[in-house]
Amino acid sequence: MSQLITLGSELIRINPQNTTRLQYSYNQGRSWLDRYIGSTPGRFLDLQVAGTQIIALTAKGTYYSKDSGRTWLFRSK
Template sequence: MPALISAGIPFCFCVSLWSGSRRSNRKPALGTLKKRINQLIFNNMANLINLGSELLRICPTNSNKIEGSTNDGRSWSTRYSGSSNGAFYDLTSYGNEVIAITSKGVYGSINGGRSWSSRYTGSSCGDFQSISANGSELLATTSKGLYVSKNGGRSWSKRN
């Protein structure tokens, strides 16, 4: 019987022939599938956002790094490297800010990802998984559902 795979936000479910199903809390919207013997693997690609004159991404080989490009992605330089904010999962542009979902919560940058400040580290929303800007709101998928912030990620309420 062939292995099955289904990818969707906020989870990527993988079923292998030998090990049952697995769930990843990493954002699966961008990525590639790789096949190992008797197993399918989902490989995340870097999240990429356009800040106008530059591109910003989570480093594809180290999720504790943010990289920037000023030449349409032909080369990348490290903007931020550190583990104090946790591993970066997702980025979105929000006005003149960049908002990040990390393993430790929600963080914001006002200087193109060179430094980050904590916005929300509470646990009542569950584990944050992905984020997007929708006008003046931020929408985030978490392990407990869809949440909305109207103040740049500083507080969150469940969206029904």
């Protein structure tokens, strides 16, 4: 797993200053924008691409997203 993944033409990373947030870049990492700023999954620890989904290991368990990290659903502890 990783703290930075490639999904399609975007880079997605765990925000290095606030691990409860995800950021994305559409210009190979030259600039970053917030993608997810909620609190449902808690702190993000690692990210992985699985087909069209993102799998996240978090402080609250394993979560997945089907929409490029905009929303997160609980998978397991």
